[in-house]
Amino acid sequence: MMTGTSGHPMMAEGKGTPVIAELTEDERVEQKEQKQKKLEERLAKLDDFGQSLAKTRSEAIAARRTSGIEDIWLEDEEFYEGCDAENRNEARVNWRTKPPGQSTAASAKTTRSTVFPNITGPFTDAAAARIADMLLPTDDRSWGLNPTPIPDMAGIVKGKWPKEMLAGVASMYPGQPKQAQVHIAKATQEAVAILDAAKEQSDKAQKRIEDWHVECQWHAQVRMVIEDAARIGVGVLKGPVPVKKTIVMFKDGALQMISEIKPGSKWVDPWNFYPDAACGESLHNGSYTWEKDYLARKQLRELKGNTGYIDEQIDRCLTEGPLSVQEYKETPDPISDPNHKDKFEVWYFHGTAEKDDLEVAGCDCEGVTDPHMPAMVTMVNNRVIRASLNPLDTGDFPYDVMVWRRRSGHWTGIGVARQIRTPQRMVTAATRHLMDNAGIAAGPMLVFKQGVVYPADGVAGIGPRKVYYIAEDADEVADATKAIGVIKVDMLVDELTKIIDLGLRFAEDTTGLPMLLQGQLGKAPDTVGGMQLLNNNASAVLRRLARLFDDRITEPHVRRYYHWLLQYGKDDEKGDYCIDARGSSALVERDIQNQELAQLGAIVVNPVFGKDPKKWMDEYLKSRHFDPRRFAFDDEKWQQIVENMAKGPQDPRMAVEQIRVEHKERLARFEADTHGQLIALEQQFAEAEKDKDRQLELMLKAVDTEVDARRQSGERVMNVDDIKAMLASTAMKLRTQKELSVTNVRARQVTKPPTEPRGRAPKGQAFQR
Secondary structure, X not given: OEEOOOOOEEOOXXXXXXXXXXXXXXXXXXXXXXXXXXXXXXXXXXXXXXXXXXXXXXXXXXXXXXXXXXXXXXXXXXXXXXXXXXXXXXXXXXXXXXOOOOOOOOOOOOOOOOOOOOOHXXXXXXHHHHHHHHHOOOOOOOEEEEEOOOHHHHHXXXXXXXXXXXXXXXXXXXXXXXXXXXXXHHHHHHHHHHHHHHHHHHHHHHHHHHXXXXXXXXXXXXXXXXXXXXXXXXXXXXXXXXXXXXXXXXEOOEEEEEEEEEEEEEXXXXXXXXXXXXXXXXXXXXXXXXXXXXXXXXXXXHOOOOOOEOHHHHHHHHHHOXXXXXXXXXXXXXXXXXXXXXXXXXXXXXXXXXXXXXXXXXXXXXXXXXXXXXXXXXXXXXEEEEEEEOOOOOXXXXXXXXXXXXXXXXXXXXXXXXXXXXHHHHHHHHHHHHHHHHHHXXXXXXXEOOOOEEEOOOOOOOOOXXXXXXXXXXOOOOOHHHOEEEEOOOOOHXXXXXXXXXXHHHHXXXXXXXXXXXXXXXXXXXXXXXXXXXXXXXXXXXXXXXXXXXXXXXXXHHHHHHHHXXXXXXXXXXXXXXXXXXXHHHHHHHHHOHHHHHHHHHHHXXXXXXXXXXXXXXXXXXXXXOOHHHHOOOHHHHHHHHHHHHOOOOOHHHHHXXXXXXXXXXXXXXXXXXXXXXXXXXXXXXXXXXXXXXXXXXXXXXXXXXXXXXXXXXXXXXXXXXXXXXXXXXXXXXXXXXXXXXXXXXXXXXXXXXXXXXXXXXXXXXXXX
């Protein structure tokens, strides 16, 4: 029997297409047995591979458990939730109790207070929110990509040629200085073009990485890392890792779904992360890392058929059911937390593996001579279900750790919850004593002589209509008040409150951040120098945290994205770039200097200083949390402004003529407006005169009507002659009275004066005085 290159048995080739021979029953059975044997051998090797990896996992789990860091995390988590040994039975938190799965029963005789005034949670949340708001702005990045500077080329662009290069150009064109100058100018233009192209490529690469961050919700993932670091001292960020993204678009009259692999970052729970025990303070110094997660049965079944997954291993896991690794400290409590019930534990290994083991798992290692290769392995029930090479040729672990404060010799750190532990205990103890004191002092205590005074109902106590008896043989006690005493406990509110205030002050001094968050000025002098000193001292903690974030998260994480771009990105985006982690240098300083930014407005408008007012305005709007793009001109309007500015200064004569024309137009508009106002006033005056005429006419008609009415009633109507006669008689009397007053002092008064001055004159002297 002959076989072709594909391994299929076939008959002798003729002139036409070769005909594949039919296998006999024995040959089919034999082929099936060989296939089954190879599968069993492969699965056996995979089991050995999984057992060898499980040993490293056991070492990592045991090392973290024996280090005591898990007990510290547990205390920090409980204090953050407001729980301790006294109120654990009341808190109902999910954290593991002692012993596991059991709650502490409250004693019936316990009368002590178990309140927990939680200051750890608010302090931790405030610190995390402050740092996240500063390092994750919505209008800026905490990093940047810049082309690697070339000193010689940068000098050439600025016209500073090295002496060696000038000597070389002169030797190329001896006695031809013009040709040498042309060569220098041409080389300068080429250097400028090279730097511009490098800058353009770096901008594209920066935009590409920024787009990847947006797609994986970088801010949300990093914010959870910062919150973990503030709570328990350490936060873990994973990335870049291959993530399958499905894009839905409408094209050619139908919906189309396009799937592609893109890098992404994700938050990892520190409780599920186990690095090599020998890593020290940096997990990248270790040999491997382990990460734990959970998969439901449906999720595990859906992995079958995907690239790289071993279907036979997944089937074996589904048949066995979920098997838990009991080596690690279980938190949260699996009995009280139903989220992980009936789920498969999936473990992700990143480290070095043998080439033979990776080939058994299906990795393509052709052309690789190194027997130890960086790999990623996925295990369920201690079975390898997937193995692949590290997507980055550098072999870096896709994990970064953020610590709030360094812990010497360990990859974890110290968080706000641990820093505030002593003040929290002070406040808790003082508050509980305050409650106990209030409970005791709330009512008096009775003391009575036994056998002399006893309650009628047999129960001693205080209550309404309570009856006490004096024993019959107690002749020596005739007054009940001498047999019963009342003890009153003092309320120590002020003394205990001072201890609580002391604990709160210690909490602020210990963390350092909340004093700045609450806007407390302290004892700093209210002067320019004093305020500057206050800002510098208050920002020291922020700068330290920002530098830790840059060194441990931003720079290594973005660098791996840069390596990913170099391997899988577009050619026009690749280049030699350096990463600028500017969280501490830009974002922190910008946050601190926002209050100084407004005062620079009067300076930047002066062109003498050579500063751009537009850039200042953008920074000022950012400091007030506004988007500068919302205030920008429209393209057409801005183009018109630019064109007007490009025309240059106007001729003074034309300006004077334009002013004259504008004045003439304003005068014409004024005259037109004034003429219209005069016409309106004349119309109003005419209408008013008409109203007066109508009113007068109405009054005359009313008088005529009244006169006619009196005439008809028989009343005497005075005419003009009668009025004249009456006035003449009155004037005669007044003249006679005046003459009599002058000649005879005692003359009687002929007529009464119509008016008299202030203060009545003596009789007979009304006209003299």
